[in-house]
Amino acid sequence: MTIPAPLDTDPVAAATGPDSVALGLRAVHRAASELRRGTPVLLRGGGETMLVAAAETVGAAGLSTLAALGRSAPVLLLAPARAAAFAPVVTPLHGLRPVAEEAAVAFRLPPPLFEPTALRGLADPTAEGLLPEGTRPDRLAPPALAGAALALAKLGRLLPALVAAPVRDAPGLLRHDLLSVEAAQVLAYPASAAASLRKVAEAAVPLEAAPDARIVAFRAADGGIEHLAILVGRPEDALAGGAAPLARMHSECFTGDLLGSLRCDCGPQLQGSIRRMAAEGAGVLIYLAQEGRGIGLVNKLRAYALQDGGLDTLDANRALGWGADERNFLVAATMLQQLGIERVRLLTNNPDKLAALAACGIAVEGRVQHSFAPNGVNDGYLETKARRFGHLLA
Numbered sequence: 001m002t003i004p005a006p007l008d009t010d011p012v013a014a015a016t017g018p019d020s021v022a023l024g025l026r027a028v029h030r031a032a033s034e035l036r037r038g039t040p041v042l043l044r045g046g047g048e049t050m051l052v053a054a055a056e057t058v059g060a061a062g063l064s065t066l067a068a069l070g071r072s073a074p075v076l077l078l079a080p081a082r083a084a085a086f087a088p089v090v091t092p093l094h095g096l097r098p099v100a101e102e103a104a105v106a107f108r109l110p111p112p113l114f115e116p117t118a119l120r121g122l123a124d125p126t127a128e129g130l131l132p133e134g135t136r137p138d139r140l141a142p143p144a145l146a147g148a149a150l151a152l153a154k155l156g157r158l159l160p161a162l163v164a165a166p167v168r169d170a171p172g173l174l175r176h177d178l179l180s181v182e183a184a185q186v187l188a189y190p191a192s193a194a195a196s197l198r199k200v201a202e203a204a205v206p207l208e209a210a211p212d213a214r215i216v217a218f219r220a221a222d223g224g225i226e227h228l229a230i231l232v233g234r235p236e237d238a239l240a241g242g243a244a245p246l247a248r249m250h251s252e253c254f255t256g257d258l259l260g261s262l263r264c265d266c267g268p269q270l271q272g273s274i275r276r277m278a279a280e281g282a283g284v285l286i287y288l289a290q291e292g293r294g295i296g297l298v299n300k301l302r303a304y305a306l307q308d309g310g311l312d313t314l315d316a317n318r319a320l321g322w323g324a325d326e327r328n329f330l331v332a333a334t335m336l337q338q339l340g341i342e343r344v345r346l347l348t349n350n351p352d353k354l355a356a357l358a359a360c361g362i363a364v365e366g367r368v369q370h371s372f373a374p375n376g377v378n379d380g381y382l383e384t385k386a387r388r389f390g391h392l393l394a
């Protein structure tokens, strides 16, 4: 039996120390998982407490809890870009700020809409025919904590659409066995998770194109999915004064990397970067668990469905309520630093990746073009990346 270490009894250290960061990460991870299961959670901050549930997963039981505990009728919270489907984007309504300026937009939920199927229809533009005919929600001023609520749903890779009701933070709430999370913990999560990354495994994995490859796995203190570094040769031993090692930040793409999907250029970019590193003798590929530019595979499939209806890759993300690019490259910078790689030449066409990595303290000493010819299916996707994301063509 192991004897537990004594608890830190200094309240200031307990509130600000590394343990409190780990506790915050855990609280957010648990709360996001609860939303994925359709269970409401309590969100606290600034003296307010709000009960929230994800619109795409909540069921009748969750809605009853919201209705029973809410101080007022539960409302719908949507990201502004999704809310624009129901409310004018630029016209102020009843003294409300224009939708485009809000962190979140709130809507009243009359009885036909306060129901799981209709809520899924409100959350998801690809879920056809779920809204009762002729019923559209009315806008309201968003409650406190609305922005943090949307952020929590996104961390759970759920559509940023929630049902929310302010509640009285009375002792009776404890009886309901609801998980609770602080808004500040939600907002700090991406940076705290990246800072908490630690190496947890390393092994040689000879690859067809790079027989001397190694894989190092990194895990964050939240217990979430791991990120990987694929090392070809010994990029960490690049000589000071010589060329910086080749590096690539590659965001996971199940469809392109594993299945060879023709919709994107990820498969050729992944294989091409390993071949190129092998040809140079060294390099590092940071394989980020940030599928779909950080929106997750399910939402990427929804975005594909919207693209088949005519939207491009950027507008499809926005129509779902997500930003165009939700990735956090602090994860990659932290991994590079822990590998002892402080300077790189980055294989990319994306100027945002160069800026993001440099802002996180890695010396980006050059960019190496990483484009592949269109394949007849991904032509529009590549054209959109150049025209709307500013991807460099040469």
Ligand SMILES: Nc1nc2c(ncn2[C@@H]2O[C@H](COP(=O)(O)OP(=O)(O)OP(=O)(O)O)[C@@H](O)[C@H]2O)c(=O)[nH]1
Binding pocket: 249, 250, 251, 252, 253, 254, 263, 264, 266, 269, 290, 291, 292, 293, 294, 295, 299, 300, 303, 304, 313, 317, 347, 348, 349, 350, 353, 370, 385, 391
């Ligand atoms: N949301 C969304 N994600 C996509 C789409 N097509 C590909 N992706 C994702 O985009 C990511 C690939 O981007 P990267 O190749 O890392 O980066 P990039 O921004 O294209 O920049 P490069 O370094 O030049 O390749 C993967 O996570 C893919 O799953 C799409 O239509 N919608």
Ligand SMILES: [Zn+2]
Binding pocket: 253, 255, 256, 257, 264, 265, 266, 267
């Ligand atoms: Zn892809």
